[in-house]
Amino acid sequence: MSTRIAFLKGHGTENDFVIVPDPENAIDLPPAAVAALCDRRAGIGGDGLLHVVRSAAHPEAQDMAAEAEWFMDYRNGDGSVAEMCGNGVRVFARYLQRAGHVAEGDLTVATRGGVKTVHIAKDGDVTVGMGRARLPEGDVTVSVGERSWPARNVNMGNPHAVAFVDDLAHAGDLCSPPPFSPASAYPDGVNVEFVVDRGPGHVALRVHERGAGETRSCGTGACAVAVAAARRDGADPAVTGAPATYTVDVPGGTLAITERPDGEIEMTGPAVIVAEGEIDAEWLETLGR
Numbered sequence: 001m002s003t004r005i006a007f008l009k010g011h012g013t014e015n016d017f018v019i020v021p022d023p024e025n026a027i028d029l030p031p032a033a034v035a036a037l038c039d040r041r042a043g044i045g046g047d048g049l050l051h052v053v054r055s056a057a058h059p060e061a062q063d064m065a066a067e068a069e070w071f072m073d074y075r076n077g078d079g080s081v082a083e084m085c086g087n088g089v090r091v092f093a094r095y096l097q098r099a100g101h102v103a104e105g106d107l108t109v110a111t112r113g114g115v116k117t118v119h120i121a122k123d124g125d126v127t128v129g130m131g132r133a134r135l136p137e138g139d140v141t142v143s144v145g146e147r148s149w150p151a152r153n154v155n156m157g158n159p160h161a162v163a164f165v166d167d168l169a170h171a172g173d174l175c176s177p178p179p180f181s182p183a184s185a186y187p188d189g190v191n192v193e194f195v196v197d198r199g200p201g202h203v204a205l206r207v208h209e210r211g212a213g214e215t216r217s218c219g220t221g222a223c224a225v226a227v228a229a230a231r232r233d234g235a236d237p238a239v240t241g242a243p244a245t246y247t248v249d250v251p252g253g254t255l256a257i258t259e260r261p262d263g264e265i266e267m268t269g270p271a272v273i274v275a276e277g278e279i280d281a282e283w284l285e286t287l288g289r
Contacts, residue, residue, distance in 0.1 A: 004278040007037075008095060009044060012087030012126075012271045014216035014252025018046040019095050019273075025057040031079025033287040037279070038077040044279075047215045048085060049075040050092050061110045068110035070096060076211030084113030084157035086219020090126040090271035093118045098273055113157025126271045130156060130220065132263040133227045136185070142192055143179045144172040151180070151192070152228035156265075158210075159190045160224035164232065168196055171206045174214035193221045195229070203229055204249035216252030223265050226257035237261040 005027060008019040018037050020027060029051055038046045051073035055061040061071035072092045074085045089109055096102045097120055104120045117129035134155040142151045142163050147170055151161040161180055165171065171178070171194035178192045189210040195203050205225050207218040226246040230236055235244045237259050245258040255269040 003281050005281050005284065006276070007044065007279050008098075008273055008276040009046070010050075010091040010094060010271065010273040011252070012090045012217065012219065013250050013255060013269055015048075015085075015087035015218060015250075016046045016216075017048050017050045017088055017091055018044045019050045019052060019091070020279075021052045021095070021099065023052070023054045023057065025053045027051075028285075029075070030287070031075075033079070033284050034075045035077065035079040036287045037284075038079075047077050047209065047212045048082070048088060049077075050088055050095070051075065052092065052095060055110045060112065064110035064115050067115045068108040070101070071110040074111065076209070077213075078211045080211045081112070082158060082211065084111050084220055086128060086130060086156075086221075086223060086267050087217055087269070087271075088219070089116055089118065089128045090219070090267075090269060091273070093120055093126050093128075094271035094273055111157070124270060125268050127266055127268040128219070130223050130265040130267050133224065133259075133265060135227070135231075138182075138185060140185050141181050143181075144170060152224075152231065153185060154224035154227050156220040156223050158220055159186050159188070160193060160221055161186070161190050162193045162195060162225050162228040164228075165194050165196060168194060168204065168206050170194065171208075174206060174208040176213075177210070178208055191218060191221050191224075193218070193225050195225050198247075198249060201245060202247045202249070206251065217250040217255070219255065219267055219269070222248040222250060222255045223257050223267055227259060227265070230259060238263060 055065035055071040149163040151163040230244040
């Protein structure tokens with residue numbers, strides 16, 4: 001391993017990431033090292049880490065290499081592996097553009113949630129094809145203190161519990177995971193969104209992300225919220241035959257989510273690279289021991 005490792009820092013609606021380019025998958029990133037890099041006091045700081053690897057070089061992505069050259073090996077801020085991160089895909093695409101690997105227009109990105117289609121627009125926004133939502137059966141309840149709400153179980157390649165509330169302050173501090181029941185609904189934990197209405201086709205959310213705590217934005221969460229809102233509002237595109245578009249305000253900005261009659265969901269929003277530098281490889285190696 002070289003004595004220095006390149007990194008970048010980026011965000012999508014203030015959901016921020018450490019970016020580690022590693023085309024040949026040569027850098028060892030154990031959970032402790034990822035958590036240290038994402039530490040906001042002792043590391044670089046981020047809600048998660050985007051490990052940029054060629055699909056052919058990563059055992060989890062080799063079967064997607066024919067469809068997508070690049071694999072987003074995404075890790076949560078605590079070092080755990082995640083299936084998918086919507087804001088992360090946009091920032092991942094922005095990095096590929098900055099590095100000269102792709103240009104404006106269409107591309108594909110391999111993720112643990114499957115291959116995602118991406119469009120980089122001239123105005124700077126990035127649109128990601130997020131696939132279809134799955135709506136597992138069964139009632140779910142989430143709680144904060146003495147309050148509890150029914151929640152919609154929505155899977156966007158990762159699990160979500162969407163609760164509509166009267167006031168976003170009712171979500172509490174979201175430092176620890178909100179309790180949910182039944183436990184069998186989410187055996188590997190869950191992202192919990194608390195949602196209020198802002199107007200027709202317009203909602204706002206706060207979110208506790210599994211492995212990261214409260215974040216300023218969650219792309220898959222915004223998609224899950226739009227899907228849950230469409231079902232609540234009687235606007236299921238599969239039933240109406242018309243696309244359903246929701247403006248979703250997150251603490252870090254605004255995302256536009258559209259679900260088409262065929263079930264495909266698109267998310268559009270900004271993606272920004274704010275810094276780049278080098279990591280001391282010796283420091284990183286000590287964290288993995």
